[in-house]
Amino acid sequence: MRWPFCSGIDQSRAASAQRLRFLPVLVSLAVLSIAALATACGGGGNTSSSTTTGSPAAPGSIPSNIGKGDSANLTGAGATFPAPIYQAWFDDYMHNVSQKVQVNYQPVGSGAGVTQFTANTVDFGASDVGMTDAQLAAAPDAQLLPTVIGAVTLSYNLSGVTSLKLDGPAIANIYLGAIKNWNDPALTALNPGVNLPNAPIQVAYRSDSSGTSGVFTDYLSKVSDTWKTQVGASTAPHWPVGQGGQGNAGVAAVVKQTPNSIGYIELTYALQNKLPFADVKNKAGKMITPTIDSASVSAAGVTVPSPQYQISITNADGDNAYPISTFTYLLLDKSTGKCTQQTPLVDMLWWVFHDPVAQQDVKDEFYAPLPSSLLPRIEATLKALTCDGGSKPSLKSQ
DSSP states (O other): BBBTTTTTTOOOHHHHHHHTSOOOOOOOOOOEEEEEOOOOOOOOTTTOOOOSSOOOOOOTTTOOTTTOOOEEEEOOOEEEHHHHHHHHHHHHHHHHOOSSSEEEOOOHHHHHHHHHHHTTTTSSEEEEOOOOOOHHHHSSSSEEEEEEEEEEEEEEEEOOOOOOOHHHHHHHHHHHTTOOOOOOOHHHSSTTTTTOSSSSSSSEEEEOHHHHHHHHHHHHHHHHHHHHHOOOOOOOOOOOEEEEEHHHHHHHHHHHTTTTEEEEEHHHHHHHTTTTEEEOOOOOOEOOOHHHHHHHHHTTTOOOOOOTTOOOOTTTTSTTTOOOOOEEEEEEEESSSHHHHHHHHHHHHHHHOHHHHHHHHHHHHBOOOOGGGGGHHHHHHHHOOOETTEESSSSOOO
16 A cells, blocks of 8 residues: 655656646546647658658657647547546646647546547547447547556545555455455455454445446456456446446545545546555465556556557556556547647647657656557557548648
């Protein structure tokens, strides 16, 4: 277990925490509207596209003209899980690149993000679990792009308890309602010397269609046959017990306000709300604290498939892997986006993956960066994006 904002957090993370206080903490998430220049997320055209200004960037570089002169009002919607890092990126892009691109990101949950992206009511979507085959069939022009890796914590509100250890079967049984009290023998056996109260467990879950729920229930389905059979992996499962909250912020609020409660929330939201969280036993049998490093280990050595990058990294191999970790994804248009919107968006994303400030934001906001081996593939994906029906490359410098 790790207490948030403890001594030893460096100045950059302290600055990050200051920025995080502007994130919504109510059950109903406010819209995050951040003025941001959209000129650094590379998407390119095919080899038959017409001549464009600038020259292609070498791997790992940022063309001098990236984002310069772009102007757009961009809208996005989806996962609450990565909202803090997206806010940070948009904010820094505004200050460091251009003020002529406005980005309005609505953290409404992965399910709503997929729905709005498919309906073409936003310029980009966001989802922690990507898209199902059926969703991709309904949106055949969709391109998924991973952005960061994050950890889902089991945060709790127990008076006097500053350390908690859990394993997969115990977590599943808590959410199944089979473990009802904090002093249940299964929990006391995992926590020798800890004075767990003789009190009912108050379970908190996501009330909206949520990628975080998808990741959490994917994990539970791997560690509990009972969960897999009775509930299964889903972004909107039928929860056997508990109280719902809207978004990661909503679940954090429920836990913070409810004594003897437990809820699954992304690491940044736990830190933001100063909630303690449990160590969780991983596949190797080790109790692991959710951190940037332990989330990174979960993605180490995995083969990420093409072309959509979708892969589960829950319950991953590795002695130091935190077992409830995940990639999170942006949903982009391959060719049907309007160049007036798509070019600023793709330029901005190119900046996100290459600029040192943007990559420092990732760790400052308590996410893990993508494996460096993915960068050449992400560059190729961004360069392959086109706009106006495929007639032009999306990346300005192509």
